[in-house]
Amino acid sequence: MAKHETPLLDQLEGGPWPSFVSDLKAQAETKPEVWDILGQLELSYKDRITHWKHGGIVGVFGYGGGIVGRYSDVPEQFPGVEHFHTIRVAQPASKYYSTENLRKLCDLWEKHGSGVTNMHGSTGDIILLGTRTENLEPFFWDLTHEMGQDLGGSGSNLRSPACCLGLSRCEWSCYDTQDACYHLTLHYQDEIHRPAFPYKFKFKFSGCANDCVAAIARADVSVIGTWKDKIRIDQAAVKEYIAGNYPSNGGSHAGRDWGPFDIKKEVLDLCPTECMWMEGDELKIDDAECTRCMHCINVMPRALRPGAEQGATILVGAKAPILEGAQMSTLMVPFMKVSKDNEYEELIDFIEKIWDWWMEVGKNRERVGESMQRVGLPTFIKVMDLEPIPQMIKEPRCNPYVFWAEEEVEGGFERDIDEFRARHAA
């Protein structure tokens, strides 16, 4: 496979930032098929259309996911990318690797594929880009037998669950995100490796509302740590912040002089529910109004901590813009105990209730968030046996009509039409 002229791609090497074009050129020195990625992409830029074909039947035996078939539609010109399948490999919880593991993964991929990787894909797993059909089974054998690692999800499967660093490094984590993620990954092996649903399904675990894995934007079930009781306040430390003795935000904005710390401007006025105030030099919080957004805790981590009664908020239905645009998850359960002591029973029951409904009602290629939109929130809330609460909606209603269901009306909707018509002719 020869080098191709790539004047359009070469422009992407000109800027001050790292360039995938330079990376691919470097890789092509050892893996000549990579020249054909560059060649085909240059042609796409010229033709203004992709030259990848979408999909296929490739996979490894017993699995219905983890391998995504990709083929060139101009294989005569670019034989190196005639087959260019993607492999998804499940990532370790919170993406902790040993260098030994990373080296082995790279060696394995040099052996069976193009050596090109994407760490990590938007779902969270390790993406290995580009191999031929005949390499799939040998790769899978080595991955599972030599490295004890497994494929992730693709297609209409449960996708590889992902979690934030959680308790491993973060004092804010309100539950053990890594354990929850690992437990549910093992619990749902069948759903991860074989298709089960009308479309993809994801869950993600963040330990607090900072939501470092963007669960609220990416997951069909977003599990976000929170607390039920009060923010724990150390008033002495509040005074240290006000006196300028402790750096705000843990010093993370120290690169510039922002002037002296101003608790009113930086904390009280930015509280989204305006539930904080000072009484003399005492910080007060009306915890009943606090929406657990984490802002004040982020700014003054030595003075404020999440409450002690910890669990998670469960939200449902985020998706990226395929139909109807992007959408964040909607709050469904404000507080749920998320605990390994009962093997996450409550969470698992909740997830399976959604699945039972969505597998029945969801249309082909419809994310659960889209099914929710289609049937409307009131219907979904009933399906889930939940009571409606204000936090489930974005804004107060602007529709003045009130619709009653028959069971909500005393006496129902049944009436004697003849008797009515006797008094009111049609």
Add this chain to the structure above:
Amino acid sequence: MALSVDELKAKIVEKAEKSPKPQLYIKDFYACDPDAKPRQIKNVANELVREGKLMFWSSGSTTMYAAPHRIQNEEKKK
């Protein structure tokens, strides 16, 4: 489930053989046994894949099922 597993398997295979569309979504098989739960249909369809009577076709984001001789195989049509 009103049908036995074997009856359901036969119906699913028949649908995959005869439906005008060669590739079907899992939901297209629900009608094979309206009394079965979607999850039971899914499990039986996946078992048929292991037995070689159906195959998966995936775009990467969705997965479909087809009888092996009706499936779109990128590597065969040249």
